[in-house]
Amino acid sequence: MNWKPEAQKFLLENNYDQLTNFYEQAIAEEPDQITHYWYLGLAYLLQNKEEVAQTTWLLAMAGQDQQVEQWTEELVQILDQEAVRQENTNSHTKSWLIRQYIREFAPNNLNNLLLLIKIAIALGEFTPQLLNDWQVIENLQQHQHIDLDLLLQIIKQVLEFPSSEALAFTEACLPYYSENPVTLTDNLMLVAVKIASETLNPKYGANIAEFCLKLRPEYAEPLRHLSYFYSNAGEYQKGIETAKNFLNNCITNAWKVQGSTLLLRALFVAGGWLEAEPVMQQHKSLVLDLVKNPPDDLHPIAASYLIPANYYLPAFEDQPEEYHHLQNLLAQLFQKVVQAGSQELVNLPWKNPQEKNRKLKIGYIAHTLRSHSVGWLSRWIFKYYNHELFETHLYLIHQSLEDNGWIGAEVDGISNFGSEPEQIAAKIKADQIDILVDLDSITLDITCTVMALKPAPVQVTWLGWDASGIPAVDYFLADSYVLPENAQDYYRATIWRLPTTYVAVDGFEVAVPTLRRDDLGIPADAVIYFSAQHGHKRHPDTTRLQMQIIKQVPNSYFLIKGRSDEATIKQFFTKIAESEGVDPSRLIYLPRDINEYVHRANLGIADIVLDTYPYNGATTTLETLWMGVPLVTRVGKQFAARNSYTFLMNAGVTEGIAWTDAEYVEWGVKLGLDSSLRQQVAWKLRQSRQTSPLWNAQQFTMELEKAYQQMWERYIESR
Incomplete structure (x- = not known):
């Protein structure tokens, strides 16, 4: 700016009183020099004398209609330059004030409006309504010359405020990137994934991904995520159609x-089992062909998308040998590609002290430590861990600190990340974590990538799912029941069997129930069977067994709850019920409860819970047992088919454990007809709260910590 040298000195020293005096004197000496008034008004504004500043500027322009436009432009330039200077010194409040006056003089100055948004966000003053108040969208539609780097920055920031205004703003920005859309679409997808994951707002994530397809119809990434977003938002058919569209456009086997x-x-999330069966058969062939003939040019990101490829196979059939054979081969290919793309990080040596008897650093990595099954089950070890012997760190993916307020105070370190596996692995290595525990397994590709990079000397999988098969993972935590004796024959990771149970909790918080029999039209003397599972766990063969139970128990009803497409799941159950001779009116579909606490309370309406097979309940089973409700489960060979079995055994209850389909039906009918037997089981479950290792998280934590120490000793000895 064309400040006088003396004035420049006062400005840089923030001596606004002297700056004001200087220009008042300048005007007295040169009253016709119009720029003196612009600088004097700005000096007043910097002193927060807004009315005096306005008066100074307006009086200078009074009666000069022909020159007002030129003078306004000069004033705006002067104000803009000072606003930039204030921003560069992090004086956001001053910059905010100046830019508000620029908006008064030049309301259509789009760059100024964008900078105002940026400052408002920095000051915590931004609301999406400002986009309307400032007519930002209308100005964008005029296709003004604009700083595209600034615009991209603002788009990403505004989208962090989920709203219709933010979406309208983003849509108005799309034409500015029509000639070079790649940078915008890549950034939009990162925002979409973050928003959908961290704020649990998949519908909003879908809206953002749809913008990417408008600019780049051939861009595969939005289609891939859109199917997830639609399904998670309850738009199941759109999720299915988008997935079909994605698959139909795939050329290579990896894709x-x-x-x-x-x-x-x-399909599985919607409950569309009948359509899923032929897709599963084709899928298994594709996976087998891929691992037999791996491509030479597989990109690490593409490889990470393949690691969960077998996730739904255990829901389809109980064949752990076949599943783990495929998964181990797939995970080996995945790790090879991931490590080849990050050689510098992989080759960086661990600096952990090679000592047996010292305080160990245990790291836990997860995207599930919120209101999620993994969070509900793992939180107890953070409450009870031995601070003298262990230092515990959390590495959280797509979660905010607010999500983990119940756990953050109980650990020694907590780090939050987005989709940056190399950054996460580097942090773990820098923290010198001795044992890294994966709580996600194959439920998240980012976690798998981190584990494949081997950032810790000893790596363990626990809770999230079955073993991932990644060669860099050393151990898989289990117990004597949840895996059969011969499981090590097909597991790549060493199975570490804990002495009692592989998971324990002190209990579950319970709210006030919202379900009553009379509200559902169920007689007081009726027998209520209950099932609350996601659609992918409802295997048709097991559903037929459940219908056979209902048929053989007079005056019985089956309550069905879980995330799936309402129309699809009703059609699914109705078809099977009618084929088994069961009146569909005996099936009652319940909406999902508002939270876990109410769900647990409402379990009290059930006389018997019928478990799913070959994919059992896990947390849902523990909640059932905690509430003292008898359970019927079918035991299989694979991890997913033995969770309820191990929980019942560790609770000291054998009633309801079936080893065949016939036994499953037999137990279901027996418990339905014999109320005294149900009472005995319920009494055993209540008593188990005081005696069972399943409900003793403190003892379990001690057993887990002993396992960590032994793992570390093995590692040191192997060195």
Whole structure:
């Protein structure tokens, strides 16, 4: 700016009183020099004398209609330059004030409006309504010359405020990137994934991804995520159709595996089992062909999309040998590609002290430590861990600190990340974590990538799912029941069997129930069977067994609850019920409860819970047992088919454990007809709260910590 040298000195020293005096004197000496008034008004504004500043500027322009436009432009330039200077010194409040006056003089100055948004966000003053108040969208539609780097920055920031205004703003920005859309679409997808994951707002994430397809119809990434977003938002049919579209456009086998995985997920989440069965058969062939003939040019990101390819296979059939054979081969290919793309990080040596008897650093990595099954089950070890012997760190993916207020105060370190596996792995290595525990397994590709990079000397999988098969993972935590004796024959990771149970909790918080029999039209003397599972766990064969139980127990009803497409799941159950001779009116569909606490309370309406097979309940089973409700479960060979079995055994209850389909029906009918037997089981479950290792998280934590110490000793000895 054309400040006088003396004035420049006062400005840089923030000596606004002297600056004001200087220009008052300048005007007295040169009253016709119009720029003196602009600088004097700005000096007043910097002193927060807004009315005096306005008066100074307006009086200078009074009666000069022909020159007002030129003078306004000069004033705006002067104000803009000072606003930039204030921003560069992090004086956001001053910059905010100046830019508000620029908006008064030049309301259509789009760059100024964008900078105002940026400052408002920095000051915590931004609301999406400001986009309307300032007519930002209308100005964008005039296609003004604009700083595209600034615009991209503002788009990403505004989208962090989920709203219709933010979406309208983003849509108005799309034409500015029509000639070079890649940078915008890549950034939009990162925002979409973050928003959908961290704020649990998949519908909003879908809206953002749809913008990417408008600019780049051939861009595969939005389609892949859109199927997830639609399904998670309850728009199941759109999720299925998007997955089909994705698969139909896949050319290479690697992409086809990814596409069929996507379609299986969309179908299973909706409850569309009948359509899913032929897709599963084709999918298995694609995976087998991929691992036998791996491509030479598989990109690490593409490889990460393949690691969950077998997630739904255990829901389809109980064949752990076949599943783990495929998963181990897939995970080996995945790790090879991931490590090849990050050699510098992989080759960086661990600096952990090679000592046996010292305080160990245990790291836990997860995207599930919120209101999620993994969070509910793992939180107890953070409450009870031995601070003298262990230092515990959390590495959280797509979660805010607010999500983990119940856990953050109980650990020594907590780090939050987005989709940056190399950054996460580097942090773990820098923190010198001795034992890294994966709580996600194959439920998240980012976690798998981190584990494949081997950032810790000893790596363990626990809770999230079955073993991932990644060679860099050393151990898989289990107990004597949840895996059969011969499981090590097909597991790549060493199975570490804990002495009692592989998971324990002190209990579950329970709210006030909202379900009553009379509200549902169920007689007081009726027998109520209950099932609350996601659609992918409802295997048709097991559903037929459940219908056979209902048929054989007079005056019985079956309550069905879980996330799935309402129309699809009703059609699914109705068809099977009618084929088994059960009146569909005996099936009652319940909406999902508002939270876990109410769900647990409402379990009290059930006389018997019928478990799913070959994919049992896990947290849902623990909640059932905690509430003292008898459970019927079918035991299989695989991890997913033995969770309820191990929980019942560790609770000291054998009633309801079935080893065949016939036994499953037999137990279901027996418990339905014999009320005294149900009471005995309920009494055992209540007593188990005081005696069972299943409900003793403190003892379990001690057993887990002993396992960590032994793992570390083995590692030191192997060195």
